[in-house]
Amino acid sequence: MELPGFKHRIPLPRILTFGFFILIILGGLLLSLPMATRNGHATSFIDALFTATSAICITGLTTVNTAAHWSVFGQSIIMLLVEIGGLGFMSFTVLPFILFRRHVDLTTRLLVKESLNFENLSDVSSVMKYVIGLSALIQSIGAGLLFIDFYPRYGLGRGLFISVFQSIMAFCNAGFDLFGNSLESYQNDPYLLLVISALIIAGGLGFLVWRDLLLLRKRKRLSLHTKLALSTSAILLVGGTLIFSLTENNLAVLTPNVSPFNRLINTFFLAVTPRTAGLTTLPYHQLSIAGIVLTIVLMFIGGTSGSTAGGIKTTTFGLLTLQSWAVLRGHHDVEFSKRRFSDQNILRALMLVFASIALVVTAIMILTATEATPARYGLEYVTFEVVSAFSTTGMSLGLTPHLSVIGKLIIMLLMFLGRVGIYTVMFTALNTNRTKKGYRYPTENILIG
Amino acid sequence: MELPGFKHRIPLPRILTFGFFILIILGGLLLSLPMATRNGHATSFIDALFTATSAICITGLTTVNTAAHWSVFGQSIIMLLVEIGGLGFMSFTVLPFILFRRHVDLTTRLLVKESLNFENLSDVSSVMKYVIGLSALIQSIGAGLLFIDFYPRYGLGRGLFISVFQSIMAFCNAGFDLFGNSLESYQNDPYLLLVISALIIAGGLGFLVWRDLLLLRKRKRLSLHTKLALSTSAILLVGGTLIFSLTENNLAVLTPNVSPFNRLINTFFLAVTPRTAGLTTLPYHQLSIAGIVLTIVLMFIGGTSGSTAGGIKTTTFGLLTLQSWAVLRGHHDVEFSKRRFSDQNILRALMLVFASIALVVTAIMILTATEATPARYGLEYVTFEVVSAFSTTGMSLGLTPHLSVIGKLIIMLLMFLGRVGIYTVMFTALNTNRTKKGYRYPTENILIG
Ligand SMILES: [K+]
Ligand SMILES: [K+]
Numbered sequence: 001m002e003l004p005g006f007k008h009r010i011p012l013p014r015i016l017t018f019g020f021f022i023l024i025i026l027g028g029l030l031l032s033l034p035m036a037t038r039n040g041h042a043t044s045f046i047d048a049l050f051t052a053t054s055a056i057c058i059t060g061l062t063t064v065n066t067a068a069h070w071s072v073f074g075q076s077i078i079m080l081l082v083e084i085g086g087l088g089f090m091s092f093t094v095l096p097f098i099l100f101r102r103h104v105d106l107t108t109r110l111l112v113k114e115s116l117n118f119e120n121l122s123d124v125s126s127v128m129k130y131v132i133g134l135s136a137l138i139q140s141i142g143a144g145l146l147f148i149d150f151y152p153r154y155g156l157g158r159g160l161f162i163s164v165f166q167s168i169m170a171f172c173n174a175g176f177d178l179f180g181n182s183l184e185s186y187q188n189d190p191y192l193l194l195v196i197s198a199l200i201i202a203g204g205l206g207f208l209v210w211r212d213l214l215l216l217r218k219r220k221r222l223s224l225h226t227k228l229a230l231s232t233s234a235i236l237l238v239g240g241t242l243i244f245s246l247t248e249n250n251l252a253v254l255t256p257n258v259s260p261f262n263r264l265i266n267t268f269f270l271a272v273t274p275r276t277a278g279l280t281t282l283p284y285h286q287l288s289i290a291g292i293v294l295t296i297v298l299m300f301i302g303g304t305s306g307s308t309a310g311g312i313k314t315t316t317f318g319l320l321t322l323q324s325w326a327v328l329r330g331h332h333d334v335e336f337s338k339r340r341f342s343d344q345n346i347l348r349a350l351m352l353v354f355a356s357i358a359l360v361v362t363a364i365m366i367l368t369a370t371e372a373t374p375a376r377y378g379l380e381y382v383t384f385e386v387v388s389a390f391s392t393t394g395m396s397l398g399l400t401p402h403l404s405v406i407g408k409l410i411i412m413l414l415m416f417l418g419r420v421g422i423y424t425v426m427f428t429a430l431n432t433n434r435t436k437k438g439y440r441y442p443t444e445n446i447l448i449g
Numbered sequence: 450m451e452l453p454g455f456k457h458r459i460p461l462p463r464i465l466t467f468g469f470f471i472l473i474i475l476g477g478l479l480l481s482l483p484m485a486t487r488n489g490h491a492t493s494f495i496d497a498l499f500t501a502t503s504a505i506c507i508t509g510l511t512t513v514n515t516a517a518h519w520s521v522f523g524q525s526i527i528m529l530l531v532e533i534g535g536l537g538f539m540s541f542t543v544l545p546f547i548l549f550r551r552h553v554d555l556t557t558r559l560l561v562k563e564s565l566n567f568e569n570l571s572d573v574s575s576v577m578k579y580v581i582g583l584s585a586l587i588q589s590i591g592a593g594l595l596f597i598d599f600y601p602r603y604g605l606g607r608g609l610f611i612s613v614f615q616s617i618m619a620f621c622n623a624g625f626d627l628f629g630n631s632l633e634s635y636q637n638d639p640y641l642l643l644v645i646s647a648l649i650i651a652g653g654l655g656f657l658v659w660r661d662l663l664l665l666r667k668r669k670r671l672s673l674h675t676k677l678a679l680s681t682s683a684i685l686l687v688g689g690t691l692i693f694s695l696t697e698n699n700l701a702v703l704t705p706n707v708s709p710f711n712r713l714i715n716t717f718f719l720a721v722t723p724r725t726a727g728l729t730t731l732p733y734h735q736l737s738i739a740g741i742v743l744t745i746v747l748m749f750i751g752g753t754s755g756s757t758a759g760g761i762k763t764t765t766f767g768l769l770t771l772q773s774w775a776v777l778r779g780h781h782d783v784e785f786s787k788r789r790f791s792d793q794n795i796l797r798a799l800m801l802v803f804a805s806i807a808l809v810v811t812a813i814m815i816l817t818a819t820e821a822t823p824a825r826y827g828l829e830y831v832t833f834e835v836v837s838a839f840s841t842t843g844m845s846l847g848l849t850p851h852l853s854v855i856g857k858l859i860i861m862l863l864m865f866l867g868r869v870g871i872y873t874v875m876f877t878a879l880n881t882n883r884t885k886k887g888y889r890y891p892t893e894n895i896l897i898g
Contacts, residue, residue, distance in 0.1 A: 003858065058497040108728050135739060143714070150838075185709060202519065246818075247818055288817070288818075288829070289822055289827065289828060290818035291819045292816040292828070293813055293814050293817050293828065294814060297810060297814065301846050320803060323800075324800075324803070324807065327800065333889055334889065335890050338887060338890050339890050339891060340891060347796060347799070350796070350799035350800065350803055351772075351773075351776065351799065353803055353806075354773070354802055355773055355776075355801055357802075357806060358773065360744060363741055365739065365742050365746065366739070366745060368736075368738045368739040368741075368742050369695070369696055369739035373738055373823075373827075376824070377827050378738065378822075378826050378827015378829045378830065379741070379827050379828040379829035379832060380827045380828035381740065381827065382738070384826060397674060439790060440782055441784050441788050441789040442788060442789060
């Protein structure tokens with residue numbers, strides 16, 4: 001029952017966990033400087049740390065308003081942390097397989113090798129260059145497209161800064177904004193919403209999928225990973241848009257001056273942003289409970305492995321959906337696109353979902369006891385924030401700015417666990433006194449269900 | 450990935466599914482007779498069917514008030530359906546292993562054989578006699594103990610009927626009551642609450658555990674199933690009481706005339722009843738959101754396999770908790786009490802939990818769209834009812850009497866799936882055109898998480 005990637009001698013989970021932990025402390029220190037704020041007063045360390053955690057974990061939950069509170073220096077720190085977090089986690093998905101490839105199971109190694117199509121997988125720098133280069137290209141195009149919109153509004157300097165900032169945020173699936181109210185002022189700007197959506201979707205697919213798509217003409221086939229990720233993403237986007245248009249009555253809640261076409265774009269955005277992006281075009285208390293539940297489910301599922309998105313991932317969700325269908329039909333094999341999934345994949349997916357749900361439910365139980373729920377909300381108030389943090393989406397029903405210190409620490413822990421990985425962090429924390437036994441107990445069965 | 454018990458030629462899942470389906474229709478027809486109601490007017494068929502489903506699935510959710518609406522004939526029908534359901538499901542846990550033992554996997558067969566300790570497992574009638582005999586004994590003692598309390602209040606005839614009815618309900622973990630407001634009038638009656646609690650716990654442990662305990666002196670050891678079931682149940686009862694006493698502030702919400710000791714008993718009852726019993730001593734809208742969340746979690750976990758309780762079962766929850774702990778510590782084997790759990794057990798447990806959560810979340814998504822949530826509630830309103838139905842607990846925050854027809858059908862389906870088993874029902878529904886392929890596709894890995 002050992003997880004792939006945990007067998008090498010150098011404790012990579014520890015490197016990853018401590019690396020990001022140190023970056024958070026560093027970011028927190030920088031953000032607690034007086035020069036990081038607009039009014040020149042130092043931010044309390046817990047809020048600076050919270051913001052740094054939210055940034056490096058590319059979430060977007062904030063206890064202070066990003067636009068109003070932070071100076072350009074502070075906002076630049078946030079931008080830098082998001083970029084490091086986004087590209088870092090993207091690379092870290094495959095780096096272990098490259099650095100410690102002898103200790104990684106063969107199938108996973110083959111998958112990464114095949115997807116990346118590098119002749120020499122030990123060439124770490126070429127993978128890094130590839131990820132960073134392609135990301136920089138997409139983000140630059142995004143910033144350019146946003147600048148067309150922002151230049152007339154904000155002028156050259158400010159317009160450029162906002163364009164670069166929001167392009168990085170959208171691509172890295174981070175929910176920070178420089179407008180004070182996310183994208184609520186842009187409900188009637190379909191161009192902006194579609195550019196942001198394209199960046200979010202691109203970032204959320206991940207570079208394994210991009211590389212597969214870019215090599216499609218040459219190789220004439222897509223990997224199972226790419227096919228499953230693209231199918232699941234497409235179904236979630238189209239299905240989400242359809243269900244939201246029903247539950248939200250094509251966003252009848254928006255002001256009358258929003259045209260039917262723009263309502264459709266905003267409804268589409270409702271399906272795009274919970275895929276762990278976090279930017280919003282309307283306050284979520286305007287949504288029906290059904291819409292909020294769908295948002296929570298979409299946040300929990302998230303984007304694709306090896307991308308800037310969080311959640312349990314489209315591939316995990318797609319695999320388990322196919323697996324459930326196979327079991328119910330009494331089929332032995334779980335198949336998709338003329339390929340069979342390995343038992344190891346299925347077990348790993350089930351374990352990930354179980355651990356994620358156990359963590360989310362535990363956090364909900366603690367926060368419902370420590371935080372006050374406003375009269376107009378019920379269970380969704382805490383649930384939304386917990387799932388948003390764990391999936392590193394960054395959307396909020398309003399709890400985060402009012403969190404108690406315990407609440408802040410729990411939400412920070414959720415973002416960290418959600419981003420670095422439950423097993424990675426826990427393994428680091430608990431695996432100090434590992435001893436090997438020379439014997440195994442006999443098995444005995446119990447009744448299940 | 451085939452489930453144990455699904456390999457025999459006679460389609461047992463179909464027998465089970467259709468058997469209980471026919472009982473529901475029969476019960477629904479009897480309850481829709483005018484003589485079944487107090488006022489002599491026939492009940493609408495959907496409500497009669499809902500009550501019959503709730504009774505045979507030993508749940509206790511009601512669209513009409515059991516005490517006010519039904520005549521003694523109607524209440525007797527409900528009592529009979531609960532008894533058939535309770536003993537039926539208890540027996541059905543092992544009957545497949547006895548009837549079709551050649552086609553059941555060896556380990557499960559050995560477990561049942563060892564637990565029951567019958568020399569000749571093909572002797573169906575001796576198992577049935579054992580289950581029915583022991584159940585009748587416990588229920589008779591329970592009714593006798595309740596009669597001591599009810600005789601002074603209700604006299605001989607009525608007191609006896611109520612005693613038998615409520616003893617059956619408590620033992621079968623069914624939430625029906627003849628008082629109109631569950632046990633709310635008995636907050637100050639610790640004797641009654643403790644007798645009911647004992648019946649609930651006895652029924653929720655199941656006869657595999659009883660038999661193991663009764664044979665303990667002779668055999669000097671308990672099975673892994675019994676040890677895990679007893680440990681998990683004890684932890685959930687004690688832990689639940691402790692947490693409820695914190696979140697509910699030792700039930701400060703009760704009227705001042707309730708003594709501190711009785712507050713403790715009522716707090717204990719808060720931990721006992723969500724283990725899928727369903728009887729309540731206070732209206733649940735008086736609970737804090739934290740208390741409601743804990744109740745939902747306890748309902749979902751439920752009681753033990755082979756008992757009258759529902760939920761994913763204590764053994765499933767205990768196994769997965771131990772398994773998570775083992776994975777996090779980097780241990781290969783999942784161990785408890787010097788025994789190792791089989792991989793088949795672990796996979797089956799993970800699949801059950803995943804399927805249950807998928808079903809519950811889907812139902813919540815549909816019901817939040819079709820049902821209206823009162824202003825003072827949020828997401829917990831629908832979630833509570835959905836989990837209560839699926840775990841066959843029968844507690845309510847008030848939605849069930851206001852359900853739309855679609856809502857009633859979904860809650861009925863949840864009770865049925867929760868009781869008969871997701872896989873059992875779905876397998877029956879979907880497995881009509883099963884074809885065997887002569888080849889298997891090659892495996893290909895995807896990235897998970
Ligand atoms: K995000
Ligand atoms: K019940």
